[in-house]
Amino acid sequence: MHDVVAGYGNTTVLHDVNIAVDDGQIACLIGPNGSGKSTLMKSIYGFADVKAGTVTLRGEDITGRSPQENLANGMSYVLQEASVFPGMSVHENMLMGGYVFEDDERANRRAEELYDEFPILGDIRDQRAGTLSGGQRRLLELARALMVDPEVMMLDEPSIGLEPRFIDDVFERIKQLNDLGTTILLVEQNAEKGLSVADRGFVLASGEIKFTGTGTELLNDDEVGRLYLGG
Template sequence: MSYLELKQVTAFYGAIQALKQIDLTVEEGEIVTLIGSNGAGKSTTLKTISGLVPVKEGSVIYKGQDITSRKAHQTTKLGVAHVPEGRRIFPKLTVKENLQIGAFGVKDKKLIEERMEKVFSYFPRVKERLHQLGGTMSGGEQQMLAIGRALMMDPDLLMLDEPSMGLAPIIVEQIFHIIKELNDDGMTILLVEQNAFQALKVAHRGYVLQTGSIWRSGKGQTLLADPTITEAYLA
């Protein structure tokens, strides 16, 4: 049984079909990446898993449980953390307050502090900015904060939507280093990314989406070496 499985998932945005019978799996402890052009359905796939976009047909199975009809807050309680495209931090709240919101369901203050220290172990710069307003941070720092806020949930599955978008190359390298470090520490990760080279380099497996359908799939290194993939997404 796969950790996460999408079976023949179809989803719509209004009258527009965004996903067409998607089949994919994520095994425990993997990094699985979704790559493809704008409008391919990558972000929609994450949103259907988290409950932000309803599934029209098919099913989403998480750790053996059918979560197809779950609302977003219910999916979150099952241990699925979704870091959306564009970071979506609270700009007028401090870094500390943003992190605390990530642990909104936790009453134990000691546990919250422990989780915060764990976030700082991955993102020392976030600790340095603890009392700064989120909106005054750089783009890279905001991305670190967004991931840190998700980690405050202590999730079992971390879904990242375009974590490198708009960042300088040196910051992109740092973000992907942290993604690999999180996975090495046992985190299962589903990654949506337009930077196909970086994504496939760290991923165990990948799926290539085109206009709402899966076009190719395979091991990350295999896709990275595929000349068709290279020409379409890495050139």
């Protein structure tokens, strides 16, 4: 992302933002509410308007590429807000994550592979998604985003609203995915938790990058701690 100015319609949220994430890294974006973190993610994925600057993936300009194209090209996005279909079963929700395959059999095979990875979801595959707990719902959203076996995964507030035991589970999954080679960009309200697993960290405030460094550097930076980590 180079010199990106982005927002929605006539509203500009991001101002000349530059971030770079290497292949295979976990990068964490932190900052106060309203700083533009979700807009940054959405400008990468095609949900926000990029007014200036470029978004590149492995040297390819993907500025303005649609969410459908991004999904079909190995990039998935787990939104902050609940995105399961409550009237559908867990399994039907999973299949929705593979709709770009245009091959029901392939989608079913991939879902079965993921039930091996997420046994709790396999056990409740016939249950309506609207009856799930917050932790189960978040795991379903995470697993569904894996249907396309993404090379790049974006997670907006993966721990929001979860009990501590589910937060640990979700972050353990994030580390496992990264160990398998998935590049991950996450926005995290629990800044210490997010930075503790991150190779790179970025602090966004008022639509601008204020600090950047390794996750450890930002955790140990007195000014970052005072302003953004409650230290």
